[in-house]
Amino acid sequence: MYSSYYQSPLGILRITATDTYIKEIHFCRDEEMPASFEPATLTPLLQLCTEQLIGYFQGVRRIFELPVHQEGTPFQQKVWTELTAIPFGKTISYLDLARKLGDPKVIRAAATTNGKNKIAIIVPCHRIIGSNREMVGYAAGIWRKKWLLQHELKIAHGVQTLF
Template identity: 50%
Template sequence: MPETATFYPSPVGTILIQSTGEFISGLLFINEDELQKVEDKLSITPADNDVLLHKCRQQLSEYFEGTRRTFDLPLQQNGTGFQQKVWWALTQIPFGQTINYMELSKRTGNTKAIRAVGTTNGKNQLSIVVPCHRVIGSNGTLTGYSGGLWRKQWLLEHEAKIAHGLQMLF
């Protein structure tokens, strides 16, 4: 089945939501200068015309409003068994908490795979819902985020404020 897509205007910029009809297959930040090119390339569907796209937009709205901490969406992203294991481990990081790449490596069962874990984290196509933004450097600093470090900081501060009443993390 061909993918359908819609845009979601979030507080941290436009998010492209892609659906196969059965699964959410992409949640990607799109910079304003890329919008037209993406729109021309994909079948952009009004969210109300696709139940899954509508459900995803609704859950993202709840997340940004501070009323949703976990997502209930059928997800699918292609990857190796190792990558699937890393992405699953990301979904186990509690809302409002962070871990470092070494801890993520431990959770996947191979502390020697720390670089592969970092690379896989960066290949996550399901931003926010598979919360790769919750992984930080071992010294507690923000490191790498395909959506930009400013978005990562915003998302972490948003979650911390809701979970713990904190105003600033970094």
């Protein structure tokens, strides 16, 4: 495992990878911050991920082209795959997600799995909103979710405010 840090507009992201895939992108809380940011030797994959995140935040990248993997049940894998199918600048509700999974009754399980996503931004769990179009649930904070959605909407459609 290799880790690096990227200072995003929303705070520091810790990127964890193996030689072959991105395993985690996590918004660091203050208590998770390293004592110092000594220059790390970036693996090619960590460098590529950082470059793509920079492009995303600069508004020039809408799709990530990175190998990702996170441990999970077949159901969880299916949920995370559905998340990656949500287009940049679009949102769907938790109910819509459950329907895409083939059963509206799995809404709670889908929401729980969405919350367990460890690859922020690239597996875009921030694109899931409440059925009433309200901002609900985001482990990194609703303010970050709102920022990400407004950023994408602005880039995709030139719209200034979503919520």
